[in-house]
Amino acid sequence: MQFRSTRTATERVGFSAALTAGLGPDGGLFVPQSWPQLRAEEFVGLGIAATGAQLLRPFLADDPLAEELSGITAEAFNFPLPCVSIESTVGRASVLELFHGPTAAFKDFGARFLAACLARGARAESSPLNILVATSGDTGGAVAAALHRQPGVCVTVLFPKGLVSPTQERQLTCWGENVRSFAVEGSFDDCQRLVKAAFRDSALRSRHRLSSANSINLARLLPQAVYYARASVDHWQRTGESLNFIIPSGNLGNAVACLWARRAGLPIDQVLLAHNANRTVVDYMNGGQWQPRASVVTLASAMDVGDPSNMERLRDLWPDRNGLRGVVQAVSIDDAAIRARIRVDHTTYGQIWCPHTAVAAEAWTRLPSTERHGGRWCLVATASPAKFPEVVEPLINAVAPVPATLKALFSRPTACETLQPTLDALREALSNDLREAAR
Ligand SMILES: *Cc1c(COP(=O)(O)O)cnc(C)c1O
Numbered sequence: 001m002q003f004r005s006t007r008t009a010t011e012r013v014g015f016s017a018a019l020t021a022g023l024g025p026d027g028g029l030f031v032p033q034s035w036p037q038l039r040a041e042e043f044v045g046l047g048i049a050a051t052g053a054q055l056l057r058p059f060l061a062d063d064p065l066a067e068e069l070s071g072i073t074a075e076a077f078n079f080p081l082p083c084v085s086i087e088s089t090v091g092r093a094s095v096l097e098l099f100h101g102p103t104a105a106f107k108d109f110g111a112r113f114l115a116a117c118l119a120r121g122a123r124a125e126s127s128p129l130n131i132l133v134a135t136s137g138d139t140g141g142a143v144a145a146a147l148h149r150q151p152g153v154c155v156t157v158l159f160p161k162g163l164v165s166p167t168q169e170r171q172l173t174c175w176g177e178n179v180r181s182f183a184v185e186g187s188f189d190d191c192q193r194l195v196k197a198a199f200r201d202s203a204l205r206s207r208h209r210l211s212s213a214n215s216i217n218l219a220r221l222l223p224q225a226v227y228y229a230r231a232s233v234d235h236w237q238r239t240g241e242s243l244n245f246i247i248p249s250g251n252l253g254n255a256v257a258c259l260w261a262r263r264a265g266l267p268i269d270q271v272l273l274a275h276n277a278n279r280t281v282v283d284y285m286n287g288g289q290w291q292p293r294a295s296v297v298t299l300a301s302a303m304d305v306g307d308p309s310n311m312e313r314l315r316d317l318w319p320d321r322n323g324l325r326g327v328v329q330a331v332s333i334d335d336a337a338i339r340a341r342i343r344v345d346h347t348t349y350g351q352i353w354c355p356h357t358a359v360a361a362e363a364w365t366r367l368p369s370t371e372r373h374g375g376r377w378c379l380v381a382t383a384s385p386a387k388f389p390e391v392v393e394p395l396i397n398a399v400a401p402v403p404a405t406l407k408a409l410f411s412r413p414t415a416c417e418t419l420q421p422t423l424d425a426l427r428e429a430l431s432n433d434l435r436e437a438a439r
Contacts, residue, residue: 001059003030003218006316015063016121019114019219020129022212023199029312030218032059038265043233048081049074052226055264059222068120076112076223083231083378089348090365092375096231102405103171104384106254107142109227110220115146117219118153128154128178130430132198133213134191136250137164137302138383141171143213144179156430157181158191161418163301167387167406174412182429186421189295189306197423208430215253216309224257225264231378232267242269246363247380248356249273250303252281252310254380259317259328273330274363276300276338281308285330299335299355299391302383331366333359339395346396354383355391
């Protein structure tokens with residue numbers, strides 16, 4: 001399979017080349033050149049690692065990594081993927097819990113897959129591959145955890161200073177050795193802009209062998225289609241119906257992964273993008289211009305994105321807005337509604353949501369009751385509430401139980417440097433040898 005850029009259709013590369021390049025040479029994002037037509041029957045009864053191998057095989061066809069695919073998915077997807085039913089006051093739904101990996105957010109799926117690919121492919125060079133990652137909170141931690149101590153790879157994490165939760169900050173700064181973190185004096189959009197600027201600077205890019213691990217990287221995004229395949233096939237097997245998903249969305253990587261699974265033939269019907277107060281996508285879907293803007297700070301901070309990169313992939317799937325609206329809806333949920341949803345759902349049926357998942361839970365209750373009924377909606381739970389105790393616990397007046405994986409991280413020392421949001425500052429930071437930063 002070949003992948004082309006969203007901007008120059010003639011520019012084509014295989015999976016491994018797209019992985020190492022991160023971004024297309026024209027600044028566009030890689031998308032599949034064609035779509036396999038998979039059948040739900042082929043996935044019945046498979047575990048998650050086998051589902052991954054089955055789903056991704058056509059996308060890696062002819063690539064050097066294809067032979068190793070089963071090993072890669074077994075290594076990457078080595079934690080549970082529960083899909084649980086909820087029975088709330090407004091109806092029945094399922095909740096796809098994506099937070100049982102090492103850093104307790106869905107980013108572990110993509111980050112671990114990318115790491116397993118890099119461990120097999122990227123090593124042969126004399127200088128390390130330098131993964132540059134902008135994070136609104138969870139990506140950086142997942143990538144750092146997956147790549148910490150991997151030979152031949154360094155990680156540089158940029159996060160917006162003071163705008164990630166204390167637990168997230170700890171996950172970004174507790175690694176050392178081949179992982180270095182910078183608190184950028186700016187927003188997530190500034191971090192993302194810096195990464196893009198670094199990639200456009202071809203001298204800088206080749207000097208440091210820069211590669212990206214953001215959801216713009218194909219090797220992060222494609223593996224996220226795997227859990228949508230698993231959940232939708234299980235639902236289809238039980239009911240004969242397609243499943244609808246409500247996805248807490250920011251940079252739209254998770255949503256694009258779902259829509260790619262759908263395009264590849266899996267039994268997925270409607271997709272509802274649940275955004276926080278950052279309304280760029282919602283306003284566009286409701287008929288406005290595409291108007292990227294500065295992000296606003298919300299309780300669901302990993303979704304504080306005003307200029308979502310993956311919109312370019314969404315518009316590549318549906319160049320025409322009406323086509324898009326036939327499958328995808330979007331809704332914006334403010335902080336007051338997030339708080340209320342966390343409080344109410346804990347009181348009425350004991351469910352503890354993280355602030356991001358609460359956006360999806362609220363979006364679900366706002367669906368017209370005729371659409372909501374029947375258990376055909378799956379809420380995507382993107383993080384464990386234990387990552388956001390300072391938001392969640394005062395609302396529910398109880399403790400959110402901490403998974404063992406997070407407890408282990410809490411005992412590590414932390415270190416990070418501050419960075420001005422300019423390319424010059426980043427250039428200088430990169431020129432300090434990463435290995436000297438090892439403690
Ligand atoms: C990253 C993240 C999101 C947003 O996902 P996108 O792929 O950027 O849309 C939602 N929830 C959590 C917990 C996240 O970490």
